[in-house]
Amino acid sequence: MQDIHLPGTTSTPSIQTDWQSGRVSLCGDSYPEDAFEFFEPLLNWINGYVAISESPLILELSLLYINTSSIRMLMDLFDDMESAHRAGKKVSLIWYYDAENERVAELAEEFREDCTFPFVVLKRQS
Amino acid sequence: MADMQELEVDIDGLLADPAWQGHPLHHALGVLMERHRDLLRQLERITHIADRYQGAEHERGMSYCQRYEKQLHQLERLLRISDRYQQIMRRQHEELRQQSTHDPLTGLYNxxxxxxxxxxxxxxxxxxxxxxxxxxxxxxxxxxxxxxxxxxxxxxxxxxxxxxxxxxxxxxxxxxxxxxxxxxxxxxxxxxxxxxxxxxxxxxxxxxxxxxxxxxxxxxxxxxxxxxxxxxxxxxxxxxxxxxxxxxxxxxxxxxxxxxxxxxxxxxxx
CATH class of the missing domain: 3.30.70.270 (Reverse transcriptase/Diguanylate cyclase domain)
Incomplete structure (x- = not known):
């Protein structure tokens, strides 16, 4: 499957995927006009990866502000990862936040609520 | 139900008894018994089909209910997370407004x-x-x-x-x-x-x-x-x-x- 290399804009995060290492990273703010359209390729890539690859999937997030429809898409993405985890796949998530945005950590915790796969919220060392 | 089974056994006994062969009621009772058994079989089939329908409907209802519960839960979380983001934005906005109108050292207007x-x-x-x-x-x-x-x-x-x-x-x-x-x-x-x-x-x-x-x-x-x-x-x-x-x-x-x-x-x- 083709990797995604999407540069970030003021309203959308950058998206990088690497099939070889199983790493996916999202970085920035997320206010796309159409969140479904924006996130669909990523969800497809991740579902494709967990279906085909035997290697673990690591999702790294450095997201700051997220609009409501992006929250919805992330919840769907985490649901997909949860299903993969329950099916025995190795999936994990690291959510990075900056020291000056401690409140983002509280939000990441909210997202974590329904996830039983490894989900770490980490303060980024500056 | 037990009474009915006893009655059937009695009637089968009478029909099989050679003493009653050729009696004018023997043939009519035999036919009636056969009709009775047919109807009973049909009734059982209908009951069985009705039970299966009911079971399927019940399952369908349960899956709707589960899906509804799941979506409700997701919606509740979505609202909670979205509200918290808005709170963050509002506080950030307040801080920026304060910074744009106030002198940081004295706290007076700038x-x-x-x-x-x-x-x-x-x-x-x-x-x-x-x-x-x-x-x-x-x-x-x-x-x-x-x-x-x-x-x-x-x-x-x-x-x-x-x-x-x-x-x-x-x-x-x-x-x-x-x-x-x-x-x-x-x-x-x-x-x-x-x-x-x-x-x-x-x-x-x-x-x-x-x-x-x-x-x-x-x-x-x-x-x-x-x-x-x-x-x-x-x-x-x-x-x-x-x-x-x-x-x-x-x-x-x-x-x-x-x-x-x-x-x-x-x-x-x-």
Whole structure:
């Protein structure tokens, strides 16, 4: 499957995927006009990866502000990862936040609520 | 049900008994028994089919219910997370607004805010032409010497204390801002020249009577010079600010720690 290399804009995060290492990273703010359209390729890539690859999937997030429809898409993405985890796949998530945005950590915790796969919220060392 | 089974066994027994073969009722009873068994089989089939339908409907209902519960849960979480994001944005907005309108050191309004406020007050002046509006420019005397002698931290401490005294000693509808380094601007709505003079003279006295503490604990005294002006019309506001500025310059030139212009007949009453 083709990797995604999407540069970030003021309203959308950058998206990088690497099939070889199983790493996916999202970085920035997320206010796309159409969140479904924006996130669909990523969800497809991740579902494709967990279906085909035997290697673990690591999702790294450095997201700051997220609009409501992006929250919805992330919840769907985490649901997909949860299903993969329950099916025995190795999936994990690291959510990075900056020291000056401690409140983002509280939000990441909210997202974590329904996830039983490894989900770490980490303060980024500056 | 048990009675029925007993009756069937009895009838089968009678039908099989050779003693009743050829009896006129034997044939009719045999046919009736067969019809009865057919109907019973049909009834059982219908019951079985009805049970399966009911079971399927029940399962369908349960899956709808589960899906509904799941979506409700997701919606609740979505709302909660979204609300928290909005709270963060709102707090961030408040902080930025505070930063854009306030001086971080003294907590007073900054120059940008005071300029906007001056403009707003000018618009109000247009509506209430019978009222006088006064502006005051005040400057700490020899502030450079304070910084040079005691250091900038002490200079900052003096600025903070002066700001605090200003806020404590102005009326609630007066507006006070930091206009420049050690210069403060006061906007006094509905205030005559005589009243503006009294406000300035009171502040001058308070500032000069205050004991200031340096960062090393040393105590020092400072004084301030004041210039003010008043106007009645919008077009004069800019001019009045210039008037207050030159009055301040005058107060500095004529010895500092004073209010300029002096209103002679007011001096005695203070």
């Amino acid at each position: 120059r940008r805010y005071m300029q906007r406020r001056l403009h707003e007050e000018a618009l109000k002046l247009g509506r209430h032409q019978d009222q006088l509006f006064s502006v005051v420019l005040a400057d700490i005397d020899h502030f450079k010497a304070v910084n040079d002698t005691f250091g900038h931290n002490t200079g900052d401490a003096v600025l903070m204390e002066v700001a605090r005294r200003f806020v404590l000693n102005i009326r609630k509808y007066d507006v006070c801002g930091r206009w420049g380094g050690e210069e403060f601007l006061l906007l006094l709505p509905s205030t005559t020249e005589a009243q503006a003079y009294r406000v300035c003279e009171n502040l001058r006295r308070v500032i000069s009577e205050t004991q200031y503490r340096g960062t090393d604990g040393q105590s020092l005294a400072v004084s301030m010079s004041f210039g003010y002006g008043s106007c009645r019309a919008v077009e004069d506001l800019e001019n009045t600010l210039k008037k207050a500025d030159s009055a301040l310059y005058d107060a500095k030139r004529t010895g500092r720690n004073r209010v300029s212009p002096v209103i002679e007949d007011e001096v005695g009453t203070i």
